[in-house]
Amino acid sequence: MPTTYANPRYPAVVPAAVRSGRPEHRQVAIVGAGLVGLTLALDLASHGIPSVVLDEDDTVSFGSRAICFAKRTLEIYGRLGLGRRMLEKGITWKTGRVFHRDTEAYAFDLLPEEGHEYPAFINLQQYYAEEWLVEACNATGLVEIRWRNRVSAVENRPEAAHLWVETPEGDYTLHAEWLLACDGARSFIREALGLPFEGKVFRDRFLIADVVIDKAVEFPTERWFWFDPPFHPGQSVLLHKQPDGVWRIDFQLGWDADPEEEKRPEKVIPRVAAMLGPDVPFALEWVSVYSFRCRRLARFVHGRTIFAGDSAHQVSPFGARGGNGGVQDADNLAWKLAAVLRGEAPPSLLESYDAERIPAADENILHSTRATDFITPKTPAARAYRDAVLDLARRFPFARPWVNSGRLSRPAVLAGSPLNTPDSFPGGAVPGSPAPDAPVLDAGRADWLLRHLGGTRFTALVFGPPRALTLPQGVVALFVTEADTPGALWDHSGLARARFGVPAGGAVLLRPDQHVAARFADPDPEAIGAAHARALGRAAPPLRRAA
Amino acid sequence: MPLDTRPRVADPDAIFALLVEAHAGLDEAASRRLDARLVLLLMNHIGDEAVLREAIRLARESAQA
Structure with a gap:
C-alpha cells in the first residue's frame, strides 16, 4: 500500500560465533534497532563505546508510527549530527485548531520562543529517522547492527547478561557486560526476565489512516482536532501533516470496534471520504488499529540489564510522549554508561538513570492519561464537564487551556535528581533542566x-x-x-x-x-x-x- | 484564604429561583451540561486551587445518606 516510501531491506548478519559455537563477549549489547536502540548506539559511539545491536527484523519501522518530533528530541539529534536533516525533511508546524461538533472552538499557537535553533515540533515519519540513524551508526564504525538476530532466551547474571540468539543460519550465545533492552512495548527481554509491567488499560480503540492527498488540494500545515464531528459522531478525530504529501488521520473508534474489520480499505475509505469531503482525491498509504495502555516497570535498571523507551514505559499517543520520551531516555543513559565503562564514574551512577527517568516517565504517563480521560470521558459526569469546557472555549479564552487534546511533549526537568547541585538563583534554567538554546x-x-x-x-x-x-x-x-x-x-x-x-x-x-x-x-x-x-x-x- | 461558607447571598430565594429557571425546558443531559458550564465559570472566577479543592471536598461530604 505505501507509495511514498519503500522500506530498505538489510541483509541478515550471521556472526562468527554461529560457526565457532563459542560464546561471544561484548561490552554493550542493545536489543531492538528501533528509534531508541539506534539512538543509544549512536550516542555511545559518539563517546567511543562500541556496541552490537540485535534486531529480529530486517528493516526500519513499517508505517509512519511516531511522527511528532519535539524540540528537545531535535536538539538531541542535533548533538548527534542528524538534527538539521530531520528539520529539513520534516514539516514544521505551530498552529493547532480544535473543533467541537460542526464549528471551530478555537485555534492555538505553540508560541515558540524566538532564538532557538529548533522549532517546537516537526512531523516526520519514524522510518526516516530510523533509516538515517542506521546510516549514522554504520558510519561510526563502532556499531554493528545485526539484522534478523532474534533473542530467544536471556539470563541476567551478576557479571554479564547472557543472550541466546537465533539467526537464519544458526544460533549463538552472546555475553554482554551491559544489556540495553530497547525492544518496545511488548519487550521480550522484560517478559523473559519476568518483570511486571503494570498500569492502566484504556478501553478504547483508534484507527490510524495515513493518506496521500492530491497535491492540487491545499490543506494548511496545522494540527486539527475534532471532538464529536458530524462526519464521525460521538468520537474524536485528529489530522496532521507529514512530509511527502502524507496526512495522518486518527479516528477514535470506541472499545467495541473490531480491529481487523476496521483495517479493511472498504471500511477506512468511506471514513476518510466523509471527513475530507467529496472533492478531495486521496489514496491510502498505511492503516493501523491500536488500543493502548499507560504503564511502566517499577525500575528501569535491573543489574546488568537496563530498559529504555517503550520497553520501560508505555504511554498513550496523545501528546507525542512515547518516541520523544524514549529518545530522552537514550540521551540520559548513554553518557552515564560511557562514563562507567571508561572508569570515570562508579557503576552506581547508573542508579541516577532510574532517579531521573522514572519521574520523567511518570510525568508523561500522567499527562497522557489525563488527555485520554478528556478525549474518552469515562462517566456521564466526565462527559458533561468535557462538553461544557468545549462549549465555553468558543467564547471564553479562560476555558481554552482546559481543553486537553494531548499536552504536547515537553522535556523533563530532572529537578529532584541527586546529580544536581542545588542553588538559589531566581529563575532561569534550574539544575536538572535541559540547557536552553540561544x-x-x-x-x-x-x-x-x-x-x-x-x-x-x-x-x-x-x-x-x-x-x-x-x-x-x-x-x-x-x-x-x-x-x-x-x-x-x-x-x-x-x-x-x-x-x-x-x-x-x-x-x-x-x-x-x-x-x-x-x-x-x-x-x-x-x-x-x-x-x-x-x-x-x-x-x-x-x-x-x-x- | 479558606472557602467562605458564611451566608453571603443577599436574596437566596431569588437566586435559587434563577437557578431553577435556567434549567427550564432542558432534558437531563442538557441540564447536566448547564450545571457543568456554571461550575466551570464559577471555578475560574474563584481561581484559587486550595479553595476549589476544599469546595469539592465539602460538596462530597455534604450528601445526606
Whole structure:
C-alpha cells in the first residue's frame, strides 16, 4: 500500500560465533534497532563505546508510527549530527485548531520562543529517522547492527547478561557486560526476565489512516482536532501533516470496534471520504488499529540489564510522549554508561538513570492519561464537564487551556535528581533542566549555543572573558561574553545569560547530555570540581580548609 | 484564604429561583451540561486551587445518606 516510501531491506548478519559455537563477549549489547536502540548506539559511539545491536527484523519501522518530533528530541539529534536533516525533511508546524461538533472552538499557537535553533515540533515519519540513524551508526564504525538476530532466551547474571540468539543460519550465545533492552512495548527481554509491567488499560480503540492527498488540494500545515464531528459522531478525530504529501488521520473508534474489520480499505475509505469531503482525491498509504495502555516497570535498571523507551514505559499517543520520551531516555543513559565503562564514574551512577527517568516517565504517563480521560470521558459526569469546557472555549479564552487534546511533549526537568547541585538563583534554567538554546556569534558567524554544549564531556559555560581556569579532567570551558571577544561566543542578544539565570561573570556546569548540573555566581574551580564529582555520582572531594 | 461558607447571598430565594429557571425546558443531559458550564465559570472566577479543592471536598461530604 505505501507509495511514498519503500522500506530498505538489510541483509541478515550471521556472526562468527554461529560457526565457532563459542560464546561471544561484548561490552554493550542493545536489543531492538528501533528509534531508541539506534539512538543509544549512536550516542555511545559518539563517546567511543562500541556496541552490537540485535534486531529480529530486517528493516526500519513499517508505517509512519511516531511522527511528532519535539524540540528537545531535535536538539538531541542535533548533538548527534542528524538534527538539521530531520528539520529539513520534516514539516514544521505551530498552529493547532480544535473543533467541537460542526464549528471551530478555537485555534492555538505553540508560541515558540524566538532564538532557538529548533522549532517546537516537526512531523516526520519514524522510518526516516530510523533509516538515517542506521546510516549514522554504520558510519561510526563502532556499531554493528545485526539484522534478523532474534533473542530467544536471556539470563541476567551478576557479571554479564547472557543472550541466546537465533539467526537464519544458526544460533549463538552472546555475553554482554551491559544489556540495553530497547525492544518496545511488548519487550521480550522484560517478559523473559519476568518483570511486571503494570498500569492502566484504556478501553478504547483508534484507527490510524495515513493518506496521500492530491497535491492540487491545499490543506494548511496545522494540527486539527475534532471532538464529536458530524462526519464521525460521538468520537474524536485528529489530522496532521507529514512530509511527502502524507496526512495522518486518527479516528477514535470506541472499545467495541473490531480491529481487523476496521483495517479493511472498504471500511477506512468511506471514513476518510466523509471527513475530507467529496472533492478531495486521496489514496491510502498505511492503516493501523491500536488500543493502548499507560504503564511502566517499577525500575528501569535491573543489574546488568537496563530498559529504555517503550520497553520501560508505555504511554498513550496523545501528546507525542512515547518516541520523544524514549529518545530522552537514550540521551540520559548513554553518557552515564560511557562514563562507567571508561572508569570515570562508579557503576552506581547508573542508579541516577532510574532517579531521573522514572519521574520523567511518570510525568508523561500522567499527562497522557489525563488527555485520554478528556478525549474518552469515562462517566456521564466526565462527559458533561468535557462538553461544557468545549462549549465555553468558543467564547471564553479562560476555558481554552482546559481543553486537553494531548499536552504536547515537553522535556523533563530532572529537578529532584541527586546529580544536581542545588542553588538559589531566581529563575532561569534550574539544575536538572535541559540547557536552553540561544543565538550566538562565533567569530562573526551566526551560530547556536547548544551546538557548543555537552557531547562527550562536561562543559563549564562561563559568562565572562576567556581566561585560564583549572578545571577537572573531562570538563571543557566555554566562554560567552556580552561584547565581541576573541576566543569567546558573543551573546549579542543577551538571551544566553538571561535564559540560564546567572549574573554577569557567573558560570553553569552542563552534563554531556546538555542538562544543567550546577550554576555558580563565579567560575570557582573548586565549586565546579565538587559539582562535577556529584554529577558523576562520585563523592565530592573534601573542601580545602581555609588556612 | 479558606472557602467562605458564611451566608453571603443577599436574596437566596431569588437566586435559587434563577437557578431553577435556567434549567427550564432542558432534558437531563442538557441540564447536566448547564450545571457543568456554571461550575466551570464559577471555578475560574474563584481561581484559587486550595479553595476549589476544599469546595469539592465539602460538596462530597455534604450528601445526606
